[in-house]
Amino acid sequence: MTARPANAHQARLLRLLRDGGPSSRAQLGDLVELSRSKLAVEIDRLLETGLVVADGLAASRGGRRSHNIRLAPALRFLGVDIGATSVDVAVTNAELEILGHLTHPMDVREGPVAIFEQVLAMAAKLRASGVAEGFDGAGIGVPGPVRFPEGVPVSPPIMPGWDGFPVREALSQELGCPVMVDNDVNLMALGEQHAGVARSVRDFLCVKIGTGIGCGIVVGGDVYRGTNGSAGDIGHIQVEVDGRQCACGNRGCLEAYFGGAALARDAEHAAREGRSAELAQRLEDEGKLSASDVAAAATAGDTCALELIREGGTRTGQVIAGLVSFFNPGLVVIGGGVTGLGHNLLASIRTQVYRQSLPLATGNLPIVLGELGPTAGVIGAARLTSDHMFSPA
Amino acid sequence: MTARPANAHQARLLRLLRDGGPSSRAQLGDLVELSRSKLAVEIDRLLETGLVVADGLAASRGGRRSHNIRLAPALRFLGVDIGATSVDVAVTNAELEILGHLTHPMDVREGPVAIFEQVLAMAAKLRASGVAEGFDGAGIGVPGPVRFPEGVPVSPPIMPGWDGFPVREALSQELGCPVMVDNDVNLMALGEQHAGVARSVRDFLCVKIGTGIGCGIVVGGDVYRGTNGSAGDIGHIQVEVDGRQCACGNRGCLEAYFGGAALARDAEHAAREGRSAELAQRLEDEGKLSASDVAAAATAGDTCALELIREGGTRTGQVIAGLVSFFNPGLVVIGGGVTGLGHNLLASIRTQVYRQSLPLATGNLPIVLGELGPTAGVIGAARLTSDHMFSPA
Numbered sequence: 001m002t003a004r005p006a007n008a009h010q011a012r013l014l015r016l017l018r019d020g021g022p023s024s025r026a027q028l029g030d031l032v033e034l035s036r037s038k039l040a041v042e043i044d045r046l047l048e049t050g051l052v053v054a055d056g057l058a059a060s061r062g063g064r065r066s067h068n069i070r071l072a073p074a075l076r077f078l079g080v081d082i083g084a085t086s087v088d089v090a091v092t093n094a095e096l097e098i099l100g101h102l103t104h105p106m107d108v109r110e111g112p113v114a115i116f117e118q119v120l121a122m123a124a125k126l127r128a129s130g131v132a133e134g135f136d137g138a139g140i141g142v143p144g145p146v147r148f149p150e151g152v153p154v155s156p157p158i159m160p161g162w163d164g165f166p167v168r169e170a171l172s173q174e175l176g177c178p179v180m181v182d183n184d185v186n187l188m189a190l191g192e193q194h195a196g197v198a199r200s201v202r203d204f205l206c207v208k209i210g211t212g213i214g215c216g217i218v219v220g221g222d223v224y225r226g227t228n229g230s231a232g233d234i235g236h237i238q239v240e241v242d243g244r245q246c247a248c249g250n251r252g253c254l255e256a257y258f259g260g261a262a263l264a265r266d267a268e269h270a271a272r273e274g275r276s277a278e279l280a281q282r283l284e285d286e287g288k289l290s291a292s293d294v295a296a297a298a299t300a301g302d303t304c305a306l307e308l309i310r311e312g313g314t315r316t317g318q319v320i321a322g323l324v325s326f327f328n329p330g331l332v333v334i335g336g337g338v339t340g341l342g343h344n345l346l347a348s349i350r351t352q353v354y355r356q357s358l359p360l361a362t363g364n365l366p367i368v369l370g371e372l373g374p375t376a377g378v379i380g381a382a383r384l385t386s387d388h389m390f391s392p393a
Numbered sequence: 394m395t396a397r398p399a400n401a402h403q404a405r406l407l408r409l410l411r412d413g414g415p416s417s418r419a420q421l422g423d424l425v426e427l428s429r430s431k432l433a434v435e436i437d438r439l440l441e442t443g444l445v446v447a448d449g450l451a452a453s454r455g456g457r458r459s460h461n462i463r464l465a466p467a468l469r470f471l472g473v474d475i476g477a478t479s480v481d482v483a484v485t486n487a488e489l490e491i492l493g494h495l496t497h498p499m500d501v502r503e504g505p506v507a508i509f510e511q512v513l514a515m516a517a518k519l520r521a522s523g524v525a526e527g528f529d530g531a532g533i534g535v536p537g538p539v540r541f542p543e544g545v546p547v548s549p550p551i552m553p554g555w556d557g558f559p560v561r562e563a564l565s566q567e568l569g570c571p572v573m574v575d576n577d578v579n580l581m582a583l584g585e586q587h588a589g590v591a592r593s594v595r596d597f598l599c600v601k602i603g604t605g606i607g608c609g610i611v612v613g614g615d616v617y618r619g620t621n622g623s624a625g626d627i628g629h630i631q632v633e634v635d636g637r638q639c640a641c642g643n644r645g646c647l648e649a650y651f652g653g654a655a656l657a658r659d660a661e662h663a664a665r666e667g668r669s670a671e672l673a674q675r676l677e678d679e680g681k682l683s684a685s686d687v688a689a690a691a692t693a694g695d696t697c698a699l700e701l702i703r704e705g706g707t708r709t710g711q712v713i714a715g716l717v718s719f720f721n722p723g724l725v726v727i728g729g730g731v732t733g734l735g736h737n738l739l740a741s742i743r744t745q746v747y748r749q750s751l752p753l754a755t756g757n758l759p760i761v762l763g764e765l766g767p768t769a770g771v772i773g774a775a776r777l778t779s780d781h782m783f784s785p786a
Contacts, residue, residue: 145753154753155752155753157751203619203620215719217719217720219612219613219617220612224612225721226596226720226721226722226754227596227721227722227723227757227758228721228753228754228756228757229721230718230721230751230753230754231719231720231721232719232721233718233719233721233751233753233754234715234718234719236718236750236751237714237715237718237719238711238714238715238749240634241633241711248751250748250749318631318634319715321630321631322627322630322631322712322715323719325623325626325627325629325630326608326610326624326625326626326627326630326716326719326720327610327619327624327719328618328619328620328621328622328623328624328625328626329619329620330620355643356631356643357629358550358623358626358629358641359548360538360547360548360621360623360626361619361621361623361626363621364620364621365620
């Protein structure tokens, strides 16, 4: 089932059915600027392609009752979200509802061959579970910049072995369907826009704090990727002149101070220095610490853990404050692995942004946690590939 | 002559004629996706409105020679650029070529009534000089955020008395033509895009360093204004934690360190402290110093002036580096009054950005001075109002 819409009207109808679910012809007619006869022609053509099907009688609007229209129930999208330390794979229907979702710990530094072996095994497992026979499209998120038109990662700092790897080519061959590749942060933004906290917001920022820190930028409803696909790479914005050494080679970058990696390192340091009995105990038990240990310690009232979160939030807020002045967004979404740090983190980010940005930019600016957690990326990935499929061929 | 195009095709044809000058029907046909007969219909309708006229025989392409088409030669746009310390007013033809240009020193803090009296007097003077009988549209730039749909300045920090002043309403009544209002920095970006260094660049930043510092943001060829019209307000991005007191009430803002106002203040300070004989002499002669004194002293080889420029460039480069990481532009244009500081300033901005941003974002990133100098704003203003006039009614 690889049909594509023949024109922009059909593409629009398919997206309306994806985002709004089964609809009557009259409902669709209210949303598109087409004459009744032209609408009927386009819907008939879509019915012929098999992309949409008739689906029961619609509610009466006074006239003759007509059939509802919906996207083909057999359509399946695969959403893949490759993080620095884990892989998420999910299957959705045409309305991007998740039918099955698997997650697996994995180090992105193992390289594309090992990772995609794992991804294909997870996709096969989902298929075996009965939620999909095959896939009509797949979206893949990777934790680094992507040359979007070609679907190829470029110079990804935390992904040795991935530079220039033809992700789209390789996977579309294996999966037998079209594949779209994007930066993981852009897909989180798409996910939160499609099904989460950013629904109906046209200009917003989605800051993902995982192992590193990145930012998805949505302008006028569309993801903005920049000239080389590296837009939103905010983890290496300087927060301290001549500050801490960063893995990128510069000094004073945001990621040298915060993000999952920096937080774990600072927590271990604090534990060894005897500044937190709670963290020291956890370090002894587990041999290492992670952001979730800091979250747990903070929940238990550990002041050192709370201070680490507060400092990280302040540093992150410093950078976001600058971006808010520059970009004047309508919403800032905070997501990613360390959102386990929750409202303590959010509070210090908010304090810093509201203090440091101009009132005009912050006057009506919600700063909120993402709603979708680990499903944001896979929903965004499915959305990306469905946007492609529901575009004129 | 207040006709407007009736549909998107006509609007596109008018913009093509504005940007490309007189063209044959065949040339226009190559640029729009219209059948030959449909194109002929739309051009005939435009000829009827008087917005375009026939203009001599076009070069032969083998077939029968046809007439060139051009925008009505009598069309006139007024471009107004209100800076913190001066006002520029210019008249352009339909192709946005400047036919007359006046500039007048003036303090924006005198308020809208005094400023617009001056603007109207300058417009009358231009009319009296014979370059225009009347105006078909006017564009106005002001040095602060603007609620763009209504054409009203909002909370402009350096413009007491302007908050909420109905600029569009008031001026369209006085001038008897449609008026569009925007932030001065956005208009500089539009000007450099239309006729300057940013032609054909789709995603770029235009940093204006005048009395203060602002940034025009162009995304996909269009100015991005943000949710409240304050996008690009980068003068109050923090460059130093707990740094210098800024006029906005915060500490460590970029404008506390650089821009025309900060530079003049630092130069006077240096002169009084005996760090520069050159600047001390100028201060004695003139009673005060400005950015152009620093520029002249630097040209004369004064090391203190050079150091002030270098430091300012480094601070500005710090902020631009962050924006480059975030936005991944295809070009950064530096413009505004202090570009008299020229290549010394540019060199230190470049050094900082190339050192501090990730290689992927700076690999193909030209950082250049604007080409249009003080005409960028008025050309951008004329472009803004022509965009409005050349949109479907």
